[in-house]
Amino acid sequence: MGVPDEEDLDLRGFDFIVVGAGSAGSVIARRLLDSTDARMLVLEAGGAQDDAASIVNPPQWVENLGSRYDWNYQYAPAPHTGNRTIPLARGKVVGGSGSINALVWARGNRADYDGWAAAGNPGWEYESVLPLFQQAEDWEDGANEYRGAGGPIRVERAKDLHPVAQALIDSGLSYGMPYLDDMNVPDPLGVGPVSMNVRDGQRCSSWRGYLKPVADHPRLTLLTGAHVHRLTFAGSRCTGVEFERAGRGYRAGAASEVVLAAGAIDTPRLLLRSGVGPAGDLRRLGIDVVGDLAGVGQNLQDHPILAGLCFEAEEALPAFNNNLEGSTFFWKSRSDLPVADLMFVSVQIPYVSPEIAQEFPPPPNSFVIAPGLMRVESRGQIRLLGAGADAPVEIQPNFLAERQDVDALLAGIELGLDIASQPAYRKIIRNWVAPSRPMTRDQAVSFLRKSCLTYFHSAGTCAMGPGPEAVVDARLRVHGVEGLRVADASVMPSITSANTYAPSVLIGEAAARFLAARPPAGSST
The missing domain is CATH 3.50.50.60 (FAD/NAD(P)-binding domain)
Structure with missing residues (x-):
């Protein structure tokens, strides 16, 4: 080297x-x-x-989180996210x-x-x-x-889509979204396979x-x-x-x-x-x-991501593939917005925050629809806590500090549950896990504050x-x-x-x- x-x-x-x-x-x-x-x-x-399986093999990327390949930084607690410490890989x-x-x-x-x-x-x-x-x-x-x-x-579309990834596309289409064969068009608005930086499967x-x-x-x-x-x-x-x-x-x-x-x-x-x-x-x-x-x-x-809207699958899910996602969509939290502010991914594992897992324990055969907010109003800061070479910093993103961000993600939760109710997802969902039932606005606000993690x-x-x-x-x-x-x-x-x-x-x-x-x-x- x-x-x-x-x-x-x-x-x-x-x-x-x-x-x-x-x-x-x-x-x-x-x-x-x-x-x-x-x-x-x-x-x-x-x-x-640079040749560990978790680094080169796309479905294994989550194994890097918290590993020796991760600096294991953390976002500082804040009241808007329940005073939780949020891991930052x-x-x-x-x-x-x-x-x-x-x-x-x-x-x-x-x-x-x-x-x-x-x-x-x-x-x-x-x-x-x-x-x-x-x-x-x-x-x-x-x-x-x-x-x-x-x-x-090298950039390629996700191939051989996992059932939960294909269901996101089919459900987005039945909801009324356009199909995007390429997610990197100048003004992406719609659903399709995710573009991945992979060559020969690595x-x-x-x-x-x-x-x-x-x-x-x-x-x-x-x-x-x-x-x-x-x-x-x-x-x-x-x-x-x-x-x-x-x-x-x-x-x-x-x-x-x-x-x-x-x-x-x-x-x-x-x-x-x-x-x-x-x-x-x-x-x-x-x-x-x-x-x-x-x-x-x-x-x-x-970008805050909600981890997540979790569902138990009707049948045993096949082996993970692509980047554990495979499909995505860009959409607007309000119809009057000039560009999309939400980005959803389907996740082939029960990717939920520890607080959501404690309240709604996910069974192993489950998956997630994860709303993410892409146009954020909240701003944070980094503060040096000492002058020494190893002095730590306080990293505070102020997630959800602005009401606009909360409202947009509440719309994201509603949209995610609507997508989960489309025919393609109904065919593969046995039970709603998190949430287990429709929520009031106050319950949805509590849910998003507990499920908020970082992208x-x-x-x-x-x-x-x-x-x-x-x-x-x-x-x-x-x-x-x-x-x-x-x-x-x-x-x-x-x-x-x-x-x-x-x-x-x-x-x-x-x-x-x-x-x-x-x-x-x-x-x-």
Whole structure:
């Protein structure tokens, strides 16, 4: 994997340092190797193993949750979700969260990107980013107006649908939804098979598609198990990083730029620890201020998913397949909305929260219809709790803090139960499990607060834009700091209205283009 022994480490002469070999970082490193003559250091805190069955075999992805491939973060308790601690999986392996997630390739809605541009980020409108999506993809049907072919990420429809996945499609159709043969059309509204990043039946992550094939490149040094503790600065210019590996401390410099691609939790944490963030908060922790940026760690957004509407099957369900889902639909919680705000998946296992399982114990032969809210109003934050290298952070998403989110998910519960009442599902459902009977509004509110979990789509904590709460500009440069960019889901000013993996790959593609076009180090332009 291009990883030198400890005694052979030569940390001189790098043009770029990329922190994180995940969904975006792997993209950046590969594209810069291909388009420049730069020398690169890529630092990944996770491990090197990438061939575990839970990583490569789609139906086993849930085995990664809480495993040694998971950093096992947690969302802090909040009254809106019953003061529960909610597990937040983050990938602790090359490929990052893209190596442990549910393998869904979903761009979201064109309005997501047009909204980014309208918020003061020119070049991010849908028509501008579409070519970047296309160059990333190898769509099974080949290139067309909206899809790409020959890219590093193989994308295919779920095949041989499981009965509960097929029932979601058939029930959506009988409910009146359009059929979507491709869930990545510009304005998805309807039901169909999920698009998955798989090749030959195995996960095709950013790591496996982009960086692993060139891991031995002579201009690439990739270090796993490398924990970056802080950024180094000369005045307001970022000059490199300090990191620890195998119990030893190191310092590495970058002649051109440092790129943070550590994700929406660890990127802001590293910035805060390095003195880039709200000045008052940093001074209270005894951290010297390099850049006073109020937005670092703010604007946290995630998609809540209800786990879940659970049903006992009439007959023994067959073996799990695809990504344990296989089908999905986008729909509106209110008919007057301009775009879909709900995304449902069928889950082939009884995927319910511990609180729902205690109240409604699911039998083993059961499955779930899970509503997720994709356009959230609630905003949270990340707060650094100490100045040390291992200081923890409090991660608070504020799920369900806004009434609009509660109302939308209540509509989602009602819609999910309507879908479960369609003929295709009635044929395979023996009993309702959770809930066991129709609910009043108060009961439904209690249900959603107990069943609310995360889609693992943390985003927004280093938002892109021109305003006082923004952290990076439209070319992903950190405001007020030279030689430093952020390129991961943290830069989203507003979260996309579907899974965030494909947009994170897009952000990596965009960052690589910006970096390749920058003037050489020392240039006056």
